[in-house]
Amino acid sequence: MAGLATTFGSGAMTNSINEIEQAQVILVSGSNTTEAHPQVARRMFNAIDRGAKLIVIDPRRTRLAEYAHIHLAINPGTDIPLLNAMMRVILDENLADDLFIEQRTENFHALRDMLYQMDLEETAAITGVPLSAISAAAQMYARAQKAVICYCLGITQHICGTSNVQSIANLAMLAGHIEKEFTGVDPLRGQNNVQGACDMGALPGLFPSYQAVDNQEFREKFERAWNTTLSPTPGLSLMQMTHGGPQGPIRGLVIMGENPMLSDPNLTKVEATLKGLDFLAVSDLFLTETARLADVVFPAASFAEKTGTFTNSERRVQMVRQVVPPLGSCLSDREIVMALSQAMGFCMDYESAAEVMEEIALLSPIYGGMFHDRLDSSWGLQWPCWNRDHAGTPFLHKYFFTRGRGRFMPAEHEAAAELPDAEYPFILNTGRIYHHYHTGTMTRKSPSLNRECSEALLEVNPKDAAGLGLRTADWVELSSRRGAIAVKVQITEQVPPGSVYTTFHFPEAPINLLTNDARDPKAQCPEYKICAVRLQKIEGVVKAPPVKLDKTRKISP
Amino acid sequence: MNDNFILKKDHLPGLLRRLMKEYRLVAPVNNQHGDTLFSVIESIDTADLDLCSQPQSSIKPFLFPQQEGLFDYEHSATAYHFEHQPTATPTAFFGVRSCDLSAVLYMDVIFSKKGRDPYYFQKRQEAVLISLACNEPFANCFCNATKTGPFLEYGFDLQFTDLDDRYLVAIGRAKGQEIVNRFRHFFEAAEEKDSKAQYQAFLEARSHFKQQVHVDQAIKRLAGQPLPEEIWADLSLRCQDCGGCAYICPTCTCFTISDQPTSASSGQRLRSWDACTFSGFTRMTGGHNPINSRTHAVKQRFLHKLLYDVQEHGRPSCVGCGRCVGICFGGVDIIRFINMACGQL
Numbered sequence: 001m002a003g004l005a006t007t008f009g010s011g012a013m014t015n016s017i018n019e020i021e022q023a024q025v026i027l028v029s030g031s032n033t034t035e036a037h038p039q040v041a042r043r044m045f046n047a048i049d050r051g052a053k054l055i056v057i058d059p060r061r062t063r064l065a066e067y068a069h070i071h072l073a074i075n076p077g078t079d080i081p082l083l084n085a086m087m088r089v090i091l092d093e094n095l096a097d098d099l100f101i102e103q104r105t106e107n108f109h110a111l112r113d114m115l116y117q118m119d120l121e122e123t124a125a126i127t128g129v130p131l132s133a134i135s136a137a138a139q140m141y142a143r144a145q146k147a148v149i150c151y152c153l154g155i156t157q158h159i160c161g162t163s164n165v166q167s168i169a170n171l172a173m174l175a176g177h178i179e180k181e182f183t184g185v186d187p188l189r190g191q192n193n194v195q196g197a198c199d200m201g202a203l204p205g206l207f208p209s210y211q212a213v214d215n216q217e218f219r220e221k222f223e224r225a226w227n228t229t230l231s232p233t234p235g236l237s238l239m240q241m242t243h244g245g246p247q248g249p250i251r252g253l254v255i256m257g258e259n260p261m262l263s264d265p266n267l268t269k270v271e272a273t274l275k276g277l278d279f280l281a282v283s284d285l286f287l288t289e290t291a292r293l294a295d296v297v298f299p300a301a302s303f304a305e306k307t308g309t310f311t312n313s314e315r316r317v318q319m320v321r322q323v324v325p326p327l328g329s330c331l332s333d334r335e336i337v338m339a340l341s342q343a344m345g346f347c348m349d350y351e352s353a354a355e356v357m358e359e360i361a362l363l364s365p366i367y368g369g370m371f372h373d374r375l376d377s378s379w380g381l382q383w384p385c386w387n388r389d390h391a392g393t394p395f396l397h398k399y400f401f402t403r404g405r406g407r408f409m410p411a412e413h414e415a416a417a418e419l420p421d422a423e424y425p426f427i428l429n430t431g432r433i434y435h436h437y438h439t440g441t442m443t444r445k446s447p448s449l450n451r452e453c454s455e456a457l458l459e460v461n462p463k464d465a466a467g468l469g470l471r472t473a474d475w476v477e478l479s480s481r482r483g484a485i486a487v488k489v490q491i492t493e494q495v496p497p498g499s500v501y502t503t504f505h506f507p508e509a510p511i512n513l514l515t516n517d518a519r520d521p522k523a524q525c526p527e528y529k530i531c532a533v534r535l536q537k538i539e540g541v542v543k544a545p546p547v548k549l550d551k552t553r554k555i556s557p
Numbered sequence: 558m559n560d561n562f563i564l565k566k567d568h569l570p571g572l573l574r575r576l577m578k579e580y581r582l583v584a585p586v587n588n589q590h591g592d593t594l595f596s597v598i599e600s601i602d603t604a605d606l607d608l609c610s611q612p613q614s615s616i617k618p619f620l621f622p623q624q625e626g627l628f629d630y631e632h633s634a635t636a637y638h639f640e641h642q643p644t645a646t647p648t649a650f651f652g653v654r655s656c657d658l659s660a661v662l663y664m665d666v667i668f669s670k671k672g673r674d675p676y677y678f679q680k681r682q683e684a685v686l687i688s689l690a691c692n693e694p695f696a697n698c699f700c701n702a703t704k705t706g707p708f709l710e711y712g713f714d715l716q717f718t719d720l721d722d723r724y725l726v727a728i729g730r731a732k733g734q735e736i737v738n739r740f741r742h743f744f745e746a747a748e749e750k751d752s753k754a755q756y757q758a759f760l761e762a763r764s765h766f767k768q769q770v771h772v773d774q775a776i777k778r779l780a781g782q783p784l785p786e787e788i789w790a791d792l793s794l795r796c797q798d799c800g801g802c803a804y805i806c807p808t809c810t811c812f813t814i815s816d817q818p819t820s821a822s823s824g825q826r827l828r829s830w831d832a833c834t835f836s837g838f839t840r841m842t843g844g845h846n847p848i849n850s851r852t853h854a855v856k857q858r859f860l861h862k863l864l865y866d867v868q869e870h871g872r873p874s875c876v877g878c879g880r881c882v883g884i885c886f887g888g889v890d891i892i893r894f895i896n897m898a899c900g901q902l
Binding site for chain 2: 434
């Protein structure tokens with residue numbers, strides 16, 4: 001969000017998902033698209049069928065990387081040097097889009113000077129990728145007429161996440177690959193409605209529609225609408241709330257549909273913080289690891305039990321309609337928030353989700369023309385949608401960037417907060433798999449999905465496995481400076497030597513006990529993708545053997 | 558041609574209304590959000606019957622549900638107790654396309670191979686199948702190449718053919734005859750011109766297919782030399798393991814069994830759809846998988862449809878409905894495979 005907001009002026013996908021099909025070159029960075037965003041991957045495959053070229057930047061050899069025309073298997077955490085090297089090649093080969101840079105951007109000289117002062121060979125060496133491959137990828141990208149960059153959490157979950165994103169924006173602007181249809185920079189959102197949460201001001205310093213709380217005009221508008229006074233001081237970020245320690249800055253917390261006791265880094269700190277609160281309320285479908293710590297748990301309705309909207313990666317606001325009545329005493333999120341607010345002495349009275357949407361349209365300009373009746377009869381509208389007559393916006397920055405001119409923000413290599421050393425010699429990378437969603441709160445309850453994958457597996461390169469005397473399905477104690485778990489090993493060339501990889505879906509092997517809560521100073525996004533760990537083989541059986549049926553029991557037909 | 562009758566379109570709602578008094582009626586209905594699905598019709602006046610689009614799924618879920626309770630169990634310290642009270646409602650399926658009806662005939666074979674599957678046959682015996690021949694094949698259809706349409710010669714209880722203002726109704730089986738006898742006043746005897754009009758519609762439909770799919774050629778190729786490994790690897794790498802093809806396929810019948818506890822001492826045993834493209838389908842307890850999903854994920858699926866079933870039953874188990882073409886995230890559908898097998902991609 002912060003990276004694209006400072007360079008382009010809007011922190012969202014600049015294209016629509018369908019536009020990816022028409023691109024001639026697709027550059028994917030830090031995204032296991034086939035597993036995490038299959039509907040986007042579908043468009044990538046369609047584009048390839050039409051002759052497009054695919055470049056994948058990923059330390060791991062994912063399925064998509066295997067399918068790519070060029071796979072740049074960088075050392076973890078070296079995105080900036082890689083992107084800088086690509087940009088230098090573009091300059092050296094005279095492939096930069098001078099006209100675009102001149103007319104639409106600013107601060108280009110700062111980038112150019114940095115790139116010319118840089119030693120290309122040395123920079124390439126940091127990434128671990130041969131310069132010839134970097135050069136081929138850079139030329140492939142810059143020469144295309146229509147090219148998109150898709151990136152995901154592999155770019156943002158680093159202490160230099162904002163700079164990583166800015167470097168991607170630099171590359172796109174240098175090649176003039178923005179402000180056009182089928183051409184742009186596309187961050188893929190991790191959840192169905194994370195874009196909507198950002199749009200609605202679930203950020204410390206912003207009201208809905210990215211209207212800053214410290215702007216008096218915006219603040220007064222919301223104060224009039226809600227008939228109350230609002231603080232001009234930005235609130236706390238997630239990490240400040242969940243990692244503040246037992247004597248931290250907040251004393252009471254309401255958590256909705258999130259499971260930080262499994263999903264946040266350095267879980268020991270999270271647990272201490274949550275246990276130290278005076279009051280914790282959690283609203284979720286099931287009794288999650290976090291909900292177990294709560295003083296009050298609100299049973300929340302699932303997607304099928306409520307009406308409202310979700311906003312997806314391509315800024316498309318889509319209706320979700322109730323098809324079954326809520327089970328038991330479940331309530332929709334709207335009802336929970338209203339009841340809570342009522343109990344705290346502030347009257348919120350909305351008769352339906354449609355009424356809430358009317359208020360959103362009134363107060364939040366980019367949603368200005370979005371009403372339930374319009375959304376109900378269509379596949380949704382893409383913001384900005386200024387008024388009832390506006391058809392929505394398939395791609396952003398047409399004619400000019402949201403912030404006026406696109407701003408080049410040069411960045412230099414910044415090493416990860418914690419690199420491997422003699423004590424902890426491996427790099428741990430974490431991510432997701434196709435069959436489970438986040439902390440498995442829902443997907444672990446499906447027998448079919450659980451059959452596909454029922455336990456965490458630690459991916460280890462065959463060379464490292466040989467060195468440690470490990471075989472597939474052996475158990476290891478995996479530890480970092482923050483914690484240790486027992487986990488089963490899967491030996492695969494999907495991870496490079498020196499790195500191990502696993503997912504965070506499994507409470508039985510909570511990998512976030514180990515991950516580092518060091519974070520990007522601007523976006524406050526923690527470095528899930530790199531920390532130093534060691535592996536120690538565990539001899540013998542770790543898991544309790546399955547419960548055996550008593551054979552002496554009689555079975556009646 | 559004595560078995561053919563005419564039903565004027567004006568009287569279709571009346572006939573369906575009468576049928577609803579004796580059967581649960583299932584037919585393609587537009588759900589007001591652009592999707593046409595086989596649905597149980599509660600009221601013939603309010604349901605938006607859609608006989609012009611291909612229903613998103615076949616009638617497979619009504620005969621072989623995505624998840625089905627096999628029995629309830631309860632156990633105490635000394636004994637297990639099982640409870641199963643299967644029921645099936647007499648159901649008339651109206652507007653079943655030729656491909657989907659052929660798929661039911663295939664399921665009949667599969668579910669009676671090693672003893673009759675009681676769960677399937679209970680529902681099947683209570684089902685009346687009224688098909689609607691396809692004058693205008695849909696975008697991804699190729700039932701002409703799998704010989705399961707666009708018109709059928711057998712297998713249906715009744716087959717309707719659209720002749721503009723009227724349907725030609727052919728009787729295929731006893732249950733169809735029963736319906737015509739029971740509601741004889743709705744039907745007129747067909748004349749020769751009606752039969753000629755039906756034949757003309759059949760001939761024209763055959764020339765309207767938008768897909769050219771050489772199923773027979775692929776079957777012959779597969780029966781000969783094994784395909785080059787690159788074909789399997791290329792397709793498998795794009796398979797995203799979602800199982801959508803098997804779930805949407807009217808002839809995919811693999812299932813898995815699981816127990817769903819409802820308390821510490823009781824629960825329900827379920828069977829749920831499964832798919833051979835899932836890696837868990839072949840993975841062994843120790844974690845070893847004889848199938849490498851990156852190189853062979855889709856091999857079993859396509860060979861089962863076009864080689865093993867031909868060897869075993871003398872016909873492929875793809876009915877040419879084309880649904881997997883629309884659903885696949887990776888573009889790893891059966892048309893693509895057949896084209897590759899025939900050397901055209």
